[in-house]
Amino acid sequence: MSELSVFQPPFRKVLEGTASRQQMYSLFNRHRQAPFDEKRMTGSQYAGEWFEVTERDHDRMSEILPPLFYSGDMFAMREFIGASITSVFFTLSVGGRQRWFHGYCDLAEHHSCGEQSVGLPCPDGMRNTILERESRADRTMNASRLSADVGEGLLPVGVNRPSNDGSSSSRSDTMSGSSVS
Numbered sequence: 001m002s003e004l005s006v007f008q009p010p011f012r013k014v015l016e017g018t019a020s021r022q023q024m025y026s027l028f029n030r031h032r033q034a035p036f037d038e039k040r041m042t043g044s045q046y047a048g049e050w051f052e053v054t055e056r057d058h059d060r061m062s063e064i065l066p067p068l069f070y071s072g073d074m075f076a077m078r079e080f081i082g083a084s085i086t087s088v089f090f091t092l093s094v095g096g097r098q099r100w101f102h103g104y105c106d107l108a109e110h111h112s113c114g115e116q117s118v119g120l121p122c123p124d125g126m127r128n129t130i131l132e133r134e135s136r137a138d139r140t141m142n143a144s145r146l147s148a149d150v151g152e153g154l155l156p157v158g159v160n161r162p163s164n165d166g167s168s169s170s171r172s173d174t175m176s177g178s179s180v181s
Contacts, residue, residue, distance in 0.1 A: 006044045010048050010125070010129075011048045011049075011050060011103070011125070011126055011129045011130075012048055012049050013050055013051060013133065014027060014030070014049045014050070014051050014052070015027060015051040015052070016055065017052065018052045018054055019051050019052060019053050019054075019057075019102075020054075021054075021057055024051075024053055024057055024102070024139075027049075027051055027102075028087075029060040031045050031046060031066050034089070040082065041082050041083075042085070043080065043081035043082030043083050043084075043085030043104070043106075044082075044083075044084075044085065044106075046081050046082075046085055046104040047085050047104050047106050048103070048104065048105075048126070049103065049104050049106070050101055050102060050103030050126060050130060051101065051102060051103075052099060052100065052101050053089070053101065053102050054098050054100065055098070055100050056152070057100070058089050058091065058100035058102075060100075061077065061087070061089055062075055062089065064077075065077065065078045066078065066081070068086065068107075071123070071129070073090055073091045073092060074088055074089060074090045074091070074127060075088070075089055075121055076088045076089075076105070076107065076123065077089075081104060083108070083158055084103070084105055084106050084107045084108035085104055085107075086104070086105065086107060087102060087103075087104060088101075088103050088105045088123045088126065089101070090103070090126075090127055090130065092127065092130060092134070094131065094134045094135055095134075095135065099134070101130055103123075103130070105122055105123045105125075105126050106122060107122070107123075136178045170179070
């Protein structure tokens, strides 16, 4: 019987939301029960996986060992999973706010990466992919949240909504719906 080839995208978000410290360590070890084959020995099983972490965990990881390198908004851990695959932590601005991410990158690809690198399992390619995906998710979430808020009669602070008598009123508490002035 022939072995099926499974398409695996170069980058894969492996957890929705922000990982707790316990989840982060579980994700670090998620392939420990995998067969001891070439993918595990080279670390390619991990390459391209990423998830969001807390600022505290990001900072803690930068203090554990001296990083292998710092490059602007990212640093790489000194310990390798296998071959040239290691943990890279990112500080990125998404939707106007700082967020922190962890990913497994192939540092052998690091020098062949540039600003246009999306799809290569290198740090710059991962950064670009995370920014593109999370910016899209942030825009979608904000649009759906706004339409849900409008549907429920909730509007952002300072936005006037018409009242039944034709005048306008301002909502002072946007999310609880408890006080309208």
